[in-house]
Amino acid sequence: MAALGLVSMRLCAGLMGRRSAVRLHSLRVCSGMTISQIDEEVARLLQLKAQLGGDEGKHVFVLKTAKGTRDYNPKQMAIREKVFNIIINCFKRHGAETIDSPVFELKETLTGKYGEDSKLIYDLKDQGGELLSLRYDLTVPFARYLAMNKITNIKRYHIAKVYRRDNPAMTRGRYREFYQCDFDIAGQYDAMIPDAECLKLVYEILSELDLGDFRIKVNDRRILDGMFAICGVPDEKFRTICSTVDKLDKLAWEEVKKEMVNEKGLSEEVADRIRDYVSMQGGKDLAERLLQDPKLSQSKQACAGITDMKLLFSYLELFQITDKVVFDLSLARGLDYYTGVIYEAILTQANPAPASTPAEQNGAEDAGVSVGSVAGGGRYDGLVGMFDPKGRKVPCVGVSIGIERVFSIMEQKAELSSEKVRTTETQVLVASAQKNLLEERLKLTAELWNAGIKAEVLYKKNPKLLSQLQHCEDTGIPLVAILGEQELKDGVVKLRNVASREEVDVPRAELVDEVKKRTS
Amino acid sequence: MAALGLVSMRLCAGLMGRRSAVRLHSLRVCSGMTISQIDEEVARLLQLKAQLGGDEGKHVFVLKTAKGTRDYNPKQMAIREKVFNIIINCFKRHGAETIDSPVFELKETLTGKYGEDSKLIYDLKDQGGELLSLRYDLTVPFARYLAMNKITNIKRYHIAKVYRRDNPAMTRGRYREFYQCDFDIAGQYDAMIPDAECLKLVYEILSELDLGDFRIKVNDRRILDGMFAICGVPDEKFRTICSTVDKLDKLAWEEVKKEMVNEKGLSEEVADRIRDYVSMQGGKDLAERLLQDPKLSQSKQACAGITDMKLLFSYLELFQITDKVVFDLSLARGLDYYTGVIYEAILTQANPAPASTPAEQNGAEDAGVSVGSVAGGGRYDGLVGMFDPKGRKVPCVGVSIGIERVFSIMEQKAELSSEKVRTTETQVLVASAQKNLLEERLKLTAELWNAGIKAEVLYKKNPKLLSQLQHCEDTGIPLVAILGEQELKDGVVKLRNVASREEVDVPRAELVDEVKKRTS
The missing domain is CATH 3.30.930.10 (Bira Bifunctional Protein; Domain 2)
Incomplete structure (x- = not known):
C-alpha cells in the first residue's frame, strides 16, 4: 500500500502539471477538474492499483484496448474493405496516385499547424533521439512531403489512421484513432478547376456509398x-x-x-x-x-x-x-x-444512430456535435510554404472523407439487414464422410490451392460430415467437395451445393473448372 | 547560448539515464557510448540547436521523416499494392478472415512478452490517462484480441505496421516502422495439420512473389x-x-x-x-x-x-x-x-543489394544480419493464456511475412527493368487543341466519370495540345479524347491512341463503350 500511495501522489502532481493540456470546455466541478478528467484519472488509478496487486496482492490484468480505440473484427473488416473499395475506386477514377507517410512525424513538423487543437496531439516518450508525435491529420504530412521532395504538382490520395487525444464518442463514430481518406490536388492552376473537381468527387463518393441524401x-x-x-x-x-x-x-x-x-x-x-x-x-x-x-x-x-x-x-x-x-x-x-x-x-437523412452512453453525455462539448458531417476540406495555399526553406508556395486544395461515421452507419445497416456478411471468400470445403481420409483430403485441397481455388479443409483427422457442412453454413462456403472410398476408386469427387443440397459426381480432372464455373 | 547550454545539460543527464535502454552490442568508445549513440545524439543536438535558432538566431526547420522511417512515393506504393495483392490473395485462398487492432496498446499488454527485446518498444508520452506503447508485432495484439473476445477458433490475417526502436539499415529493408503480414491459425486441432498449412502458405507466397529460389x-x-x-x-x-x-x-x-x-x-x-x-x-x-x-x-x-x-x-x-x-x-x-x-x-538466390552506407556499417551488430530472411513463425500455445483471467489456453500457430525486404527487392527490380511503373490507372485524358473549350472539356470529363471511366483533364483554361499529350506520355495514359469546334458540331470526339498516334472520330454516344473496349 505504501507503493500505491506514492503513485497516487505522483499522479496528483502530474494532474496539476497537465491541467492546461486538456480541453476545459466541459462542466467544471469545484476541484477545478472536469468530470471526464476525473473519470479518466479514476480509471488510471484503478489500472495502476491492479498492476500493483489490487486488494489481494494479486496481479489483475486489464484486458482492453486503449481509450478511444477499437479492434475491427472480421465482419467490420469486410464492411471496411467494401467502403474503401468504393472510395479508392472514385479516387482512381479521378486519376489520383497514392502515397504513404510514417505514423509519427518529428514533433516540430506538427508544431504551429493546428492552432488551439495542438493540445490534442499524442507525443511519444522521450527515449533518446528525436522528439516525435503521432500524426494529427494527413494534410500536414502531405505538405511536409511536398516541401521535402520539392514536388510542385501532384494529385494524390492517402488513406491512413490519424490520432487525436479528444473526448471519444465511439457509438457515434468518434475515436482517438481513426481513418482519414484524403484526396488533394497540389499545383499552380487556373482558378476553381481543381476545387470543383474535389466537390464532384465528394458528390460521387457519397452517392456511391448510398448513405441517403446529403448536402455539401x-x-x-x-x-x-x-x-x-x-x-x-x-x-x-x-x-x-x-x-x-x-x-x-x-x-x-x-x-x-x-x-x-x-x-x-x-x-x-x-x-x-x-x-x-x-x-x-x-x-x-x-x-x-x-x-x-x-x-x-x-x-x-x-x-x-x-x-x-x-x-x-x-x-x-x-x-x-x-x-x-x-x-x-x-x-x-x-x-x-x-x-x-x-x-x-x-x-x-436520419440514419440509425444508437443512443449515446451516459459516459459520453458527460462531455458537454460532445452533445451538440453534428454527427452528420462526413467530409470536409478546402484550399490551403500557404501550408507547403511553411515547410520550404525558401518559403516557396505550392497551392493546394483537398478533401478528407470522415470514414468512421460511414463505417458506423454501414455496420448498423448490416446488422439490421437479413443478408449475412461473409468474412471469407472460400469457394469450396474439401470434406469426407468416412474415416481415415485426412491424407486424401489434404492432397485434394493442395490441388485446388495450386489451381488458384479458395479452399478449406478442417484440421481434424476424422471430422463428422455434419460438422463439415455446419462450417459451410456458418461461413457461407457455397460448395463442398466430398471424398469417399467409392469416389476415390471412380476418380470422381462428389460436389455438393450447400444451399440446394444437390450433389453431383464430377471427374476429378474437371473439378477445378466446375468450381470456377459455379462460383464465378 | 545560455538556453543551448541548458538543453545540452539536460540531454547529458538524459543520456546517462537511458544508457541501459539502448543496445550496447556495437563498438564502444572510451566515453562508454557507442558510435551510433553518439551519431544519434549529435543529430539530436543539432536539431535542437536549429530549433533554438542556430548560429544566426534564425529558426531552421529540419525537413525529414523520423529516424528509421520513410515515406512511400507513388511508384513505391504501386509496387506495395502489387505485393499486398499477391499476399492477400494467398491468405484468402486459404480461407482466412482479417482483423485490425489499434497501433498502440496498453503498455502493460506488451510487458513481459518479448524478453530482452522489450527495450526496443516505443512508449507514448504520459499525457495523463493510460500508459501506452506502439505495437511491437501483430502476434501479441492478436493474442490479446482472442483473450478479450473469448475466441477459441479463428484463422485470420493481419497486415499492418509495427514499431521497433532498433538500429535501422534502410537500404537493406530494415526500418523502425515496418509492415508485417501475419497469418495465424488459433484453435485446438489435430497435430501438425495447421502447422503444415502455414508452411504451404509460405511456399505459395514466396513462389508467387517470384523472388528467386528459397528454403524454409x-x-x-x-x-x-x-x-x-x-x-x-x-x-x-x-x-x-x-x-x-x-x-x-x-x-x-x-x-x-x-x-x-x-x-x-x-x-x-x-x-x-x-x-x-x-x-x-x-x-x-x-x-x-x-x-x-x-x-x-x-x-x-x-x-x-x-x-x-x-x-x-x-x-x-x-x-x-x-x-x-x-x-x-x-x-x-x-x-x-x-x-x-x-x-x-x-x-x-543473390538479389540486387545496394552497398550499405558507412553510417550503417558502424552498427557492428548489423553487419552480419542475414538479409535473406523473409518469413518466420511458429507455434505459441501459451501466449493467449497469459491474457486470459483464468489462464485458458488457445493453441496458435502462425507465420509473419517480412515484407520490407520484399519491397526493397521489388523496387530494385523495377528500377533495373525497362518497363515503366504506372502510378495511376487513368484510361483517357480529355483534351482540346483549340482555345476556349474548357467548359466542353469539363462536361465531357464528367460524362466519362459518371459512366465509370477513369478520366483526367488538365486544370488549365487553354492548355497546349502538346502539353496534354506529354502528360499522357509521362503518366502512361493510353487514350486521348480530343474536342474541337468541328467535333462538337459533328457530335463526335477524336479518340487518339497515345502509343500508335492513330486517331479516329467516335460518335459521342459511343465514346464510353469505345474507351472501355480499348482499355479492358
Whole structure:
C-alpha cells in the first residue's frame, strides 16, 4: 500500500502539471477538474492499483484496448474493405496516385499547424533521439512531403489512421484513432478547376456509398474575413470569431451571439451585422447578389472570394452537381490553415444512430456535435510554404472523407439487414464422410490451392460430415467437395451445393473448372 | 547560448539515464557510448540547436521523416499494392478472415512478452490517462484480441505496421516502422495439420512473389530444449543458449562456441556436444534417425518434437513442398513465446543489394544480419493464456511475412527493368487543341466519370495540345479524347491512341463503350 500511495501522489502532481493540456470546455466541478478528467484519472488509478496487486496482492490484468480505440473484427473488416473499395475506386477514377507517410512525424513538423487543437496531439516518450508525435491529420504530412521532395504538382490520395487525444464518442463514430481518406490536388492552376473537381468527387463518393441524401456546404475564408472586416470585427479576432461562427450548425444564433458578445467581446451591433450575413444561403445567385452588396463589395478580399464562388458554381453546373451544393455563409471550418474555398458535406437523412452512453453525455462539448458531417476540406495555399526553406508556395486544395461515421452507419445497416456478411471468400470445403481420409483430403485441397481455388479443409483427422457442412453454413462456403472410398476408386469427387443440397459426381480432372464455373 | 547550454545539460543527464535502454552490442568508445549513440545524439543536438535558432538566431526547420522511417512515393506504393495483392490473395485462398487492432496498446499488454527485446518498444508520452506503447508485432495484439473476445477458433490475417526502436539499415529493408503480414491459425486441432498449412502458405507466397529460389528451415523448440538437456546445459540457460545458437546463420561455429564458453559459461564438452546436433540438416529421414539416437530419445520432450516433425513432413509430402523445406537443428528463432514448431524462410538466390552506407556499417551488430530472411513463425500455445483471467489456453500457430525486404527487392527490380511503373490507372485524358473549350472539356470529363471511366483533364483554361499529350506520355495514359469546334458540331470526339498516334472520330454516344473496349 505504501507503493500505491506514492503513485497516487505522483499522479496528483502530474494532474496539476497537465491541467492546461486538456480541453476545459466541459462542466467544471469545484476541484477545478472536469468530470471526464476525473473519470479518466479514476480509471488510471484503478489500472495502476491492479498492476500493483489490487486488494489481494494479486496481479489483475486489464484486458482492453486503449481509450478511444477499437479492434475491427472480421465482419467490420469486410464492411471496411467494401467502403474503401468504393472510395479508392472514385479516387482512381479521378486519376489520383497514392502515397504513404510514417505514423509519427518529428514533433516540430506538427508544431504551429493546428492552432488551439495542438493540445490534442499524442507525443511519444522521450527515449533518446528525436522528439516525435503521432500524426494529427494527413494534410500536414502531405505538405511536409511536398516541401521535402520539392514536388510542385501532384494529385494524390492517402488513406491512413490519424490520432487525436479528444473526448471519444465511439457509438457515434468518434475515436482517438481513426481513418482519414484524403484526396488533394497540389499545383499552380487556373482558378476553381481543381476545387470543383474535389466537390464532384465528394458528390460521387457519397452517392456511391448510398448513405441517403446529403448536402455539401461551401464558403470561402476570404469572404468570411472580408465580412468580419466590414462588420467591424477587429483583425486579431478574425480566427476566434470564425470558430464561434463554426458552431452555428449545432447552436442557435442566440447562443452564438452570447459567446461573441460575452466571451469574445464584440458589441451587439457587430454581432447583429454578422448575423445578417451568416444566415444567407444560396447558389450562384447568392454570389451575384453579394457582389452587388454595397458594403461587402467594398472588401477586396470578399470580392475575390465571391467572384471565385461564382466561377466555382459555373463549373459545378457543368458537373451537374448544384442540386446538392449550397453556398452557406455560416460555414467556417475549424482548422487554421485554410486560405480560400472551404466545404463540408453533411448527411441530411436520419440514419440509425444508437443512443449515446451516459459516459459520453458527460462531455458537454460532445452533445451538440453534428454527427452528420462526413467530409470536409478546402484550399490551403500557404501550408507547403511553411515547410520550404525558401518559403516557396505550392497551392493546394483537398478533401478528407470522415470514414468512421460511414463505417458506423454501414455496420448498423448490416446488422439490421437479413443478408449475412461473409468474412471469407472460400469457394469450396474439401470434406469426407468416412474415416481415415485426412491424407486424401489434404492432397485434394493442395490441388485446388495450386489451381488458384479458395479452399478449406478442417484440421481434424476424422471430422463428422455434419460438422463439415455446419462450417459451410456458418461461413457461407457455397460448395463442398466430398471424398469417399467409392469416389476415390471412380476418380470422381462428389460436389455438393450447400444451399440446394444437390450433389453431383464430377471427374476429378474437371473439378477445378466446375468450381470456377459455379462460383464465378 | 545560455538556453543551448541548458538543453545540452539536460540531454547529458538524459543520456546517462537511458544508457541501459539502448543496445550496447556495437563498438564502444572510451566515453562508454557507442558510435551510433553518439551519431544519434549529435543529430539530436543539432536539431535542437536549429530549433533554438542556430548560429544566426534564425529558426531552421529540419525537413525529414523520423529516424528509421520513410515515406512511400507513388511508384513505391504501386509496387506495395502489387505485393499486398499477391499476399492477400494467398491468405484468402486459404480461407482466412482479417482483423485490425489499434497501433498502440496498453503498455502493460506488451510487458513481459518479448524478453530482452522489450527495450526496443516505443512508449507514448504520459499525457495523463493510460500508459501506452506502439505495437511491437501483430502476434501479441492478436493474442490479446482472442483473450478479450473469448475466441477459441479463428484463422485470420493481419497486415499492418509495427514499431521497433532498433538500429535501422534502410537500404537493406530494415526500418523502425515496418509492415508485417501475419497469418495465424488459433484453435485446438489435430497435430501438425495447421502447422503444415502455414508452411504451404509460405511456399505459395514466396513462389508467387517470384523472388528467386528459397528454403524454409523448420525445427521445434521442444527438440532444442531436449537437446540442450541431454548435452548438459543447465535448465536456466536454455533460452540464452537458444539465442546463441540462433546466430549460427551469420557466425561461424568457432565464434558461437566462444560465446557459449566464454560469455555463457558452458564447458567445452557441452558446447561440442551441441555442435554435433546443430550441424544436422535433413528431412523426414533425419527425424527418423533422431528417434533412434540413443541419447536424444531419452528426452521425452525431444521425442515429442521429433515425432511431430515426422508427421509434419508426411503432410508436407502430400502438399508437395518438401523440395524447399529443411529440418535444421540450428534454427532457434529469437522470440520467447514459441512453444513448438518454428520456421524461417530465406532467399537463397543473390538479389540486387545496394552497398550499405558507412553510417550503417558502424552498427557492428548489423553487419552480419542475414538479409535473406523473409518469413518466420511458429507455434505459441501459451501466449493467449497469459491474457486470459483464468489462464485458458488457445493453441496458435502462425507465420509473419517480412515484407520490407520484399519491397526493397521489388523496387530494385523495377528500377533495373525497362518497363515503366504506372502510378495511376487513368484510361483517357480529355483534351482540346483549340482555345476556349474548357467548359466542353469539363462536361465531357464528367460524362466519362459518371459512366465509370477513369478520366483526367488538365486544370488549365487553354492548355497546349502538346502539353496534354506529354502528360499522357509521362503518366502512361493510353487514350486521348480530343474536342474541337468541328467535333462538337459533328457530335463526335477524336479518340487518339497515345502509343500508335492513330486517331479516329467516335460518335459521342459511343465514346464510353469505345474507351472501355480499348482499355479492358
